[in-house]
Amino acid sequence: xxxxxxxxxxxxxxxxxxxxxxxxxxxxxxxxxxxxxxxxxxxxxxxxxxxxxxxxxxxxxxxxxxxxxxxxxxxxxxxxxxxxxxxxxxxxxxxxxxxxxxxxxxxxxxxxxxxxxxxxxxxxxxxxxxxxxxxxxxxxxxxxxxxxxxxxxxxxxxxxxxxxxxxxxxxxxxxxxxxxxxxxxxxxxxxxxxxxxxxxxxxxxxxxxxx
Numbered sequence: 013x014x015x016x017x018x019x020x021x022x023x024x025x026x027x028x029x030x031x032x033x034x035x036x037x038x039x040x041x042x043x044x045x046x047x048x049x050x051x052x053x054x055x056x057x058x059x060x061x062x063x064x065x066x067x068x069x070x071x072x073x074x075x076x077x078x079x080x081x082x083x084x085x086x087x088x089x090x091x092x093x094x095x096x097x098x099x100x101x102x103x104x105x106x107x108x109x110x111x112x113x114x115x116x117x118x119x120x121x122x123x124x125x126x127x128x129x130x131x132x133x134x135x136x137x138x139x140x141x142x143x144x145x146x147x148x149x150x151x152x153x154x155x156x157x158x159x160x161x162x163x164x165x166x167x168x169x170x171x172x173x174x175x176x177x178x179x180x181x182x183x184x185x186x187x188x189x190x191x192x193x194x195x196x197x198x199x200x201x202x203x204x205x206x207x208x209x210x211x212x213x214x215x216x217x218x219x220x221x222x223x
Contacts, residue, residue, distance in 0.1 A: 112148025
């Protein structure tokens with residue numbers, strides 16, 4: 013009788029090890045369901061062991077339930093897509109004198125990067141604009157697309173996307189300036205990292221009209 017019970021315990025241990033591995037492999041498809049199935053299977057084994065006064069089986073069921081739940085909780089991550097407010101600081105100066113330019117208009121334009129957009133903004137184009145102060149500086153706050161992963165027992169991540177955006181700067185007596193935003197920020201940036209350094213823009217004076 014002892015040999016039969018020992019053999020059955022080994023089979024149960026192997027079966028639940030396979031079950032735990034199977035559920036862990038498919039955790040991204042239905043993590044919550046896998047945790048519930050693991051806990052249910054373990055608790056059924058606990059009930060079987062207690063009902064028949066077999067403490068070894070009951071203990072095995074408890075351990076299996078806890079281990080499977082722990083595996084799922086530590087391995088499961090949620091992938092998300094959202095948006096994040098980002099502050100962009102600008103400093104606009106004269107290309108020749110390096111003096112600040114007061115009253116320059118700084119625009120953030122959300123448009124395709126397939127080609128350079130026209131200087132005249134189409135009606136309804138999303139974006140934001142600010143005017144430089146006496147120090148030639150201003151700040152724009154805009155909501156950018158962000159993606160990341162979140163887990164109960166894992167480190168959260170967040171990446172902010174900066175493609176499909178342009179910076180356009182204009183001021184009376186100066187040539188318009190147009191450049192992709194990612195040239196100053198990078199294509200993406202860690203949402204939990206340090207703030208973006210101030211973006212320095214140098215404007216060239218317009219050529220004098222020929223007489």
